[in-house]
Amino acid sequence: MGDMMMDVVELTRRLVSFDTVNPPGREAEAMRACAKLLSGAGFTCRDIPMGDGRSNLLATRGLTDGKAALGFTGHLDTVPLGARDWRFPPHAATLSDGCIHGRGTTDMKGGVAAFICASLSAPPPPGGIALLITAGEETGSDGARVMVDAGGLPTIGALIVAEPTLNRAVPGHKGALWLRLSAQGVTAHGSMPERGVNAVMCMAHALAALDGIDLGATHPVMGAPTLNLGTIHGGLNTNSVPDFCEATLDLRSVPGVSHADLRAMISARLGPDIEIEPLIDLPAVWTDPAHPWMAAITAHSAAIAGAETVPSAASYFTDASIFTPALGEVATMILGPGDPGLAHQTDEYVSVDRLNEAQSIYTAAISDWNGSHL
Structure with a gap:
């Protein structure tokens, strides 16, 4: 060189x-x-x-x-x-x-x-x-x-x-906090759903609780923190009760809102049946x-x-x-x-x-x- x-x-x-x-x-x-x-x-x-x-x-x-x-x-x-x-x-x-x-x-x-x-x-x-x-x-x-x-x-x-x-x-x-959410269920034949536990329905009910969530204080230049539901996957076929469902969230944070607090807030809304794993955590x-x-x-x-x-x-x-x-x-x-x-x-x-x-x-x-x- x-x-x-x-x-x-x-x-x-x-x-x-x-x-x-x-x-x-x-x-x-x-x-x-x-x-x-x-x-x-x-x-x-x-x-x-x-x-x-x-x-x-x-x-x-x-x-x-x-x-x-x-x-x-x-x-x-x-x-x-x-x-x-x-x-x-x-x-x-x-x-x-x-x-x-x-x-x-x-x-x-x-x-x-x-x-x-x-x-x-x-x-x-x-x-x-x-x-x-x-x-x-x-x-x-x-x-x-x-x-x-x-x-x-x-x-x-x-x-x-x-x-x-x-x-x-x-x-x-802004910061980035990406979370993987997972719900576990029990599989069964689609004609007998009462014998299973539907992980997709469990996830759907949990995600509905995130609608309109207040993510905390806004920043004078950056504005408000944001949340986007990026992906959702569950089920193997139409005639089986899905025993697993996974979704990913993309949260963008602003100064004054800690990622630990954001994660706790999301977890409280989703409830105990949803497991949370961080994918990216950058303040x-x-x-x-x-x-x-x-x-x-x-x-x-x-x-x-x-x-x-x-x-x-x-x-x-x-x-x-x-x-x-x-x-x-x-x-x-x-x-x-x-x-x-x-x-x-x-x-x-x-x-x-x-x-x-x-x-x-x-x-x-x-x-x-x-x-x-x-």
């Missing part, structure tokens, strides 16, 4: 050329390419494995005792390609009309390339820089959990998450936009990218759900060059102008950093 890889366009294209569709992920080779580039520039790189062909990367430079590093995070896995044909081959990283086309350009290899390039071009600030590059984000922040559980994260004073925002400064996102993330560091990042975003400064929340969740609490609820900003409307889409792309803007915003953030714990 020669010196040209310090160019944000070339590095984005290089990262997109790695097929890291998750599942299965296979992020390790892309992580090694990043580590080679960073270690050659004086970063200390630590590989944190998570199974066959998969790993996470912690890269640090300029860490200082008694001071906190500025943190950047992004993931290198991507979602599957989908069934539709792509205009350009999804891993060719084709440069056309001022954009790079391919899977992961927007979500979020362009963001990772931008913060790596900013970190390489700017001298380390007081407290240093820490890059937390993850695998397995798309399946529920698996890599971020592995990194936290592995221990040894440096003291980080604030965190920039390079997920797609069109370089707008976004101070948080909401929010930092007051008036916080001085947040305000400074917002000002850079407006000056460099012309982005709006009215606070908003991302509709997706990020690895900040894992990292922000683990780092001590540090100030966290979501800001990246990708277009959130293109994430997970066929013919995903990222604008070269947005990549350059993101690198400039991140460079300004590094230049501002004074090593304090925010």
